[in-house]
Amino acid sequence: MLNALLAAGWSAPVVDYHAIAPEMVLAGGLVLLLLLDLFLSDAKKWVLTPVASFTLLGAFIPVLTVALGTEGARSMFDGRYVVDDFSLVLKALFLLAGYVVVLISADHIREGNYYEGEYWFLLLTSILGMVMMASSRDLVSIFVALEFLSIPAYMMAAWRKRDPKSNEAGIKYYLLGVFASAVMLYGMSLLYGISGSTKLTDIGTALGENLTSIRALAVLFVVVGFAFKVSAVPFHTWAPDTYEGAPTPVTAFLSVASKAAGFVALVTVVFVAVPGSHEVWQPVFWILSALTMTVGNVMALRQTNIVRMLAYSSVAQGGFILMPLAVAGIEGVQQAALRSVVTYLLLYAATNLGVFGIVIAVARKTRSGEISSYGGLFGYAPGLAALMTIFMASLAGIPPLGGWFGKFTAFQALISAGTNWSYALAVVGAVNSVVAFGYYGNVLREMWMKPAPHGDTSPVKVPSAIGVALAITGGSTLVLGVLPGLVIHFGDLAGLTGALGG
Amino acid sequence: MLLNQFLVLGAVLFSIGVYGVIARRNAVLVLMSIELILNSVNINLLAFSLRSGTPDGHTFALYVIAVAAAEVGVGLAMVLLMYRNRRSIALDELAEMKG
Amino acid sequence: MEVLSDHNWVLSVGTFLPLVGVLIMLFIPKGEEALNKAVGLGTAVATLAVGIFTMIQFDYGKAGEMQFVAQTEWISVIKSSYLIGVDGISLPLYFLSMVITVLVMIYSWDHVPSPGNPKAFFILMLVLQTGMAGTFIARDLILFFVFFELVLLPMYFMIGVWGGENRQYASLKFFLYTMFGSALMLVAFLALFFKTGAESFSIPYLVENGGAIAKNVQVWIFAGMFVGFAVKVPMFPFHTWLPDAHTQAPTQGSVILAAILLKLGTYGFVRIAIPILPEAAKEWAPWIGLLSVIGIIYGALGCLAQTDMKRLIAFSSVAHMGFVMLGISTLTPFGLNAAMFGMVAHGLITGMLFFLAGSVKERYHTLEIKRLSGMLKQMPRLGWILGFCAMASLGLPGLAGFWGEFPAILSAYQPADGLPVETFRTFMVVAALGTVLAAGYLLWLYQRTAFGEPTAEFAPGHGHDEDIHDVGTFEWIAWTPLLVAIVVFGVYPQLMFKVLDPAVKVALKAFGS
Amino acid sequence: MFAASSEAASAALTSGFFLENAWVIPVIPAVAFALIIFFGRRMPMKGSEFGILSMVASLVFSGGAIMQWIDRVNGAGEEQFIAPIVKTWTWWQSGGMEFGLGQHVDGLTLAVLGVVAFISTLVQIYSVEYLRGDRRYTHFFASLTLFSAGMMNMVVAENMIQLILGWEIMGLCSFMLIGHWWEEGANSRAALKAFFTTRTGDVGLLAGTSILFFAANDWTQKTLGVSGFSIRGLSAWALSGEPSHSAIVWGAAALFIAAIGKSGQFPLHTWLPDAMAGPTPVSSLLHSSTMVVAGVFLVARLYPVFFEGMDILGGSSNFIVIIGGITIVIAAALAFVQTDIKKVLAYSTVSQLGYMMMGLGAGAWLPAVFHIFTHAFFKACLFLGAGSISHSASHHSFEMKKDMGGLRKFMPVTFGTWVISTLALCGVFPFSGFFSKDEIIDNVGHNGYTLFMYVGLGGAFLTAAYMTRATYLTFFGEPRGAAAGEHHDDGHGDAHAAHDDHAHDDHGHHDHHDAHAAHDGHHGDSHGPHESPALITVPLVILATLAIGSGLLNAVPFGHSFENFTKWVEPRVEVISPTGLATVVGGPGASRPAAEEEGDGHSAEEGHHDSPCGKETPKDGVCVAPQLSHAEFKWSKAALSMIIVLLGMVISWVLCVQLYDRKNKALVGLTERNALLGRGYRFLVNKYYLDALYENVIVRGIAHPVSAAAYWVNQNVLDGAVNGAGNITRKVSGWVYRNVDQRVVDGTVNASGEAARGLGGFLRPVQSGKVNQYGALLFGTAAIGALVLVIINT
Secondary structure, eight states: OHHHHHHHTTTOOOOOOOTTTTHHHHHHHHHHHHHHHHHGGGGGGHHHHHHHHHHHHOOOOOHHHHSSSSSEEEEEEEOOOGOHHHHHHHHHHHHHHHHHHHHHHHHHHHTTOOOOHHHHHHHHHHEEEEEEEEHHHHHHHHHHHHHHHHHHHHHHTTTTTTTTTHHHHHHHHHHHHHHHHHHOOOHHHHHHHHHSOHHHHHHHHTTTTTTOOOHHHHHHHHHHHHHTTTOOOOOHHHHHHHHSSSSHHHHHHHIIIIIHHHHHHHHIIIIISSSGGGGHHHHHHHHHHHHHHHHHHHHHHTTOOOHHHHHHHHHHHHHHHGGGGGGGTTTTTTTHHHHHHHHHHHHHHHHHHHHHHHHHHHHHHOOOOGGGGGTTTHOOHHHHHHHHHHHHHHTTOOSSSSSHHHHHHHHHHHHOOOHHHHHHHHHHHHHHHHHHHHHHHHHHHHHHHHGGGGGGOOOOOOHHHHHHHHHHHOOOOOOOHHTHHHGGGOGGGGGGOOOOTO | OOOOHHHHHHHHHHHHHHHHHHOOHHHHHHHHHHHHHHHHHHHHHHHHHHHTTTTTHHHHHHHHHHHHHHHHHHHHHHHHHHHHHHHOBGGGGGOOOOO | OOOOOOOOHHHHHHHHHHHHHHHHHHEEEEEEOHHHHHHHHHHHHHHHHHOOOOOOSSOOTTTTEEEEEEEEEEGGTTTEEEEEOOOTHHHHHHHHHHHHHHHHHHHHHHHHOOTOOOOHHHHHHHHHHHHHHHHHBBBBHHHHHHHHTTTHHHHHHHHHSOOOTTHHHHHHHHHHHHHHHHHHHHHHHHHHHHTTOOOOBBBBHHHHHHTSSSSSHHHHHHHHHHHHHHHHOOOTSSSSSSHHHHHHHHHHHHHHHIIHHHHHHHIIIIIIIHOOOOOHHHHHHHHHHHHHHHHHHHHHHHHHHHBBHHHHHHHHHHHHHHHHHHHHHSHHHHHHHHHHHHHHHHHHHHOOOOOOOHHHHHHSOOOBBBOOOOHHOOOHHHHHHHHHHHHTTOTTSSSSSHHHHHHHHHHHHSOTTSSOHHHHHHHHHHHHHHHHHHHHHHHHHHHHSSSOOOOOOTTTTOOOOOOOOOHHHHHHHHHHHHHHHHHHHHHHHHHHHHHHHHHHHTGGGGGGG | OOOHHHHHHOOOOOOOOOHHTTTTTHHHHHHOOOOOHHHGEEEGGTTHHHHHHHHHHHHHHHHHHHHHHHHHHHHSTTEEEEEEHHHHEEEEETTTEEEEEEESSSSSHHHHHHHHHHHHHHHHHHHHHHHTTTTHHHHHHHHHHHHHHHHHHHOOOOHHHHHHHHHHHHHHHHHHHHTTTSSSSSHHHHHHHHHHHHHHHHHHHHHHHHHHHHHHHHHHHTTTSSOOTTTHHHHHHHHTOSSSSHHHEEEEEEEEHHHHHHHHHHSSSSSSGGGGGGOOHHHHHHHHSSHHHHHHHHHHHHHHHHHHHHHSSSSSSOOHHHHHHHHHHHHHHHHHHHHHHHHHHHHHHHHHHHHHHHHHTOOOOOHHHHHHHHHHHHHHHHHHHHHHHHHHHHTOOBBBBOOOOOOTTTHHHHHHHHHHHHHHHOOOSSSIIIIIIIHHHHHHHHHOOHHHHHHHHHHHHHHHHHHHHHHHHHHHOOOOGGGGGGOOOOOHHHHHHHTTTOOOOOOSSGGGHHHHHTTTTTTTSHHHHHHOEEEHHHHHHHHHHHHHGGGGBBGGOGGGBBBHHHHSSSOOOOOOOSSOOOEESSOOOOOHHHHHHHSSSSOHHTTTTTOOSSSSOOOOOOOOOOOOOOOOOOOOHHHHHHHHHHHHHHHHHHHHHIIIIIIOOOTTTTTOOOHHHHHHHHHHHHHHHHHHHHIIIIHHHHHIHHHHHHHHIIIITTTTTOOOTTTHHHHHOOOOOOOHOOOHHHHHHHHHHHHHHHHHHHHHHGGGSSSHHHHHHHHHHHHHHHHHHHHHHH
């Protein structure tokens, strides 16, 4: 076998080490964490937290340097692993989101007497998977990256070993996740069968515009797999249960980074591998988007637990992100659609992480996940309440807070399509954005207008790490809301190598 | 070429796997059903690889096998955890969170 | 567009100065109430000073053109820029928002509603001020939208935290209604953007190119905007949030709501919907007129059925805004002028009425008309001011209210070319009947509350003597400018028409006037 | 011919300072009003000095203006057109329309202006004594002064907008003045009613002004260069033959509705008697020269519009004359059943206003205007007399039956002036009423409205009768009640409390209205009836003098040299050339001989459609006043009406003596015994049940069921929360509203909120928590999707 390969003219692939430096830094950090965890006494385990956070920040440096370079897209392994603008933006997103998750996890993990070293290890592994996902342009590497980011996440969800809820969260997430990826794999195998290659650009060329039932099936199954990842209705069922059961920082991670990774894969596949089959996936996304928004919203209206409410909220937000994909096949709309997805993800990440930061901070005092435990927050912790207001309003899409621009770009992409279906979806989205305020406003109402439960108005102590996290997220939510121009050009279609029209 | 037969086999395995996932209450059996699906995928991949003469399918199958092993490892660990906490691995009892 | 003045910083400063105050206040401890109030009020006064400077620098000879225009890049990717400017339509409302904020703050000096916390209260008012002023100067749809929405949250909290018993329901209702409207409005804006070639969100550009859109498309786009603005106005049948919001809001909230916030909707019609989509405006005008007169009568009937003074005033807003919308629906310069005047007049008068309601509530701890009587006897000055405002509100000539109401009615006799004349004449008669009803409910209110002897429970010596006192110092300071303005504009309406008229003509250029 | 005559007669018209600046006249009291408001309380006379001074100043100004006008007229040629002094300044502009403020001064203006200034001055002087010590003394003078300012502004108004301004200011002030003693529920209700009723009429004013403006504006701008609000422009336009029939008919009708409301014409007269709740000086001012005259003045001012719009002299009865005629009779009849002296006078006013309206409606413009003039004096005198009685003799009561009688001995001056004014009111020769009222009747007949001539004569009979009754009850017989020195003040408070809840008191509870003055320190000084002090009697005497003398200004029976009022006031025909310059074409169109000389076979009646000026109008010329002819005075006709009046007096006197003095069994209690008479009596006492109609059916219909229903719709249908406690009717109407009213917005909104939550509940089972089901859902959806796609794509 080896001989045969050598005979075929094997030559070692050229590796652009600068381009994959983030992955390498992360991998190095992982090893370092493992070793430190092995050799450090429990008393000194606190070192791991800075190591983890510095690893993430360290990985961010090469992302910056590559981005500032002028070489354009760097393609490796025959174009199966590409570092282009698109991937750089998302890598940056994953790394920064990871950093914020580290900040909001630190005290939680330490005080919970959990396995610190392993936690950081798994978190970084998952982030590594995401970073890889951003660059993957091949079915195999996408699959591997997906599992790379998912498997640690399964374990993190079940992190509180003694807690049956956490167990349940982990197992549900795991079983459904594996099942979904199995279905997706089946679809991938069909795609491969049709095109004879696993490289996305090849698939794109081979598929062309012709549709057969088998192609439709393949595309659909692949989409299902990612739809699960982004918890689109009706593939969202795991999300509320898992979010509620998992440790809150993990939930934050899942709802932001993991979801973003799902969208990255989805966008890559849609734009690079199967752009010609838009007659299949456009209606699918239309239905998914409408369903996701609506179901997510109406379910969220009924929740009393804040994390579960946020789970449904995150489902609903996923629906908004999906919106432009329902028209992304139309000539001239691709640019707007891609831009919308990327922008939305960035803004959503900033806001949602902030929300979880506050949830963690408040829960440290109230020891409750009920929305009613936020009563009177404005009275005794005005700063937190004001921040939470900003985040909630941002999620609800009220200008001038970050979230509005995400929604705006989504609507913009839809309406630029100018078809009846796109208008219809826009109206559905508009109505949903109003409904959404029902539950976001409920939190605001608790904080501002209700008395503190049991009259407990002792102040909330916010650990400095969470404070930093809140400053980052709150600041970006505000700044990006007022000056969204800062982020929007990150979603240029030209940045996505191999994409149709790019 | 026996492509169709392989694909049919793959499809059948896939269906059995799906049925198992949906119908089985026992966590381990569900895990095994998922393995069935993965294997149906492998069969597909290999069959397609042979037909097109590209090595991609083989590579893919290898990765799938490796990843599946890791997955099952994690999965079994979780089932164990579940068993330890609840003395049961019946999935339908896992419904503490809903609605 | 020609930059008429090099003072293109004044608008930005005038709009964002309150936020500087907010920033300062964030660092003042909550306990320092007086300092917080002082900084808040100081900021508002400084803003007003900028506003006065703007008024002075404004070139009244060119009131039809945008002045103090400033333009910078904002979100270039979506072709939206930071484009601001004022013309004769914006200027009165822009300035009014500043005045009202200052007055409301003065009033708040010793009237911070329960549960206190002047720091937060003043901060919210400052944020509101930025949103209101910004809406009136924005010349870019996206910028407009952002400011338009900016006022939502502060008002939501103002009602929800400092409001009456049913405040949470009222605030949520207010919010959801407005948000529903603005969501559809945004969709309409986007459709407009793409139908004009996806070139720009700037209003001047859209005014030039909007007319070229096919008529049936225009009608639909207009529909989206209509919902957005009509909710804010509010027009029948989107008005049901208003009585609740007004009734539950604290006095200051009601005043701001009545004086400025409602105008955002009507302003939107005048500034955006009508100039950009003239064809659709013609299609819609009869329907808008119809809803307006329904609102006039319906609001008046609603007033007559009230037992609560504040709620009555709230319903009267529905009726008055009906007159404003009737003026707008005629699509004539005369009608639009009347509407613009009506907006300001309504702001002054109804704002004043809400101030009074707040003060009555403070003294009697109730606003139930049945229980109030003989206010003139116990508080002669307050009673007379109430009478004065009631008269102004029912459209007595010589006071500001009349010049919004009567010209609006007059204009309905002869709407713009192409509108159904008979229909509008019918509207005119119905609207004129509305003035009778207005006299009915306001005088009825006045007779019940101000005339007669005080009811037994509030008669002297029944434990309320300390609460019931005549107009206080801060009230005088806060009210006098409004009262003076009501008279001044009533006696010499040209002050405002002079500014409005050229701008309105420009806005209606598409209708050949 | 035109050219020639214009050459001949166009002597230069004189003018003068007062004429040119007549607009100052309303401004003076307006300024005084502000002074009273801001400084009144600090002044030694509590602000009344400002009021009186301003009134005197206005009087001086109007007097000066009148003198100069007379000079102007006298200096002009016999047939020369006397141009009004019109001035206008731009008030505001909007949408290409210009609104002005200014003055339109002509004979009519000055006649009314003079009366207003004069009466206002007297009333203010009178009030100093009458309201001495009142707790809102300053406010009273402020309102009174503003009131006069409003009337004066209306009178000098150059255009309709300015006229409306004054009109509404009067409405406001009447509200304040009638409700002056607002502690009483009845007073404030009366004030409300007055304002509300006139305001209802004002809809017509607004609508009419709008209609006329738009109909006329183009023409007036083009032809005269004035706006369509301008009175002069509207007059010219109306007579130009240009106006479309519908525009002028609707415009005139709408304006007339306003006049009905303001001038208390049937069927909107009900507010007027209630308005007696105000202090007596207010009643006097309101009912003599201001407020109620405003409606008549409006018709007189815009006479061409009504002339054309209502088809006056068109050969058949018109709206104005009918309303006027009905009002005369109906109000006079009501005056019989009143026991409150002020109410008798109030109905008498209504009735006299009816004469004026009828006169205007029948083309008797000048007599009607002259009646405004004379009526002002004697009616003011009567009211002030009634005030004098209540002030000094009857303990602030106005009940004739209860608290008066035999007062002639105690109050000689009051009695004397009263009798003079009564005779004037009845139209007895040679008192002023004769010269105006009889002229109206005469001219109505002359112009072909024979039926209404008889109505007028009948009215004169009734007037004589009820005034005799009132005089008898007040001044003759034996003193009763308070007049006899009895005190029943103590009962008042309770009586009030008991009646406060009635929306209306039709049964004579007004006896105590002026009692409030007594509360303010007026108690002990008047134990028995006595004459009033000089501040009260002097105005009475002055007015009584004028009640005799003012008639001589236009004493038709004495020949042309006595027709000064006609000369000075009646507009002469103006024909305006297209350039906008007035050219004079002929003699005083109003004077009959001139018209006859002109007449090319046209009499006014036949020809006014072609040439309303009464002569051939140049092709593109215009004129501003219709040609009217005057009846020739005949002593025979005058004697007839004299006889009717005397008959009324005598019959009434006899009946009164029988009823009240002798207590004749046959007559006393007749209404109880005779069913028919009883019914009639109740019908009158209840004011034809009109108030009941307004109050119970219309007002309550709006204030209660309709508005309550509307609110209910709002709260329950639109507001979503269905109130289960509603009774069946409400449920039924709720059902109707829900189904009829398609825009159930709030309901839909709230319901959609519920639906959203309900949908959430419906979807909850999906989130069962069971992994297998989740898996099934996941794959099931994928499978269905796949199936659909496969079917579609094969």
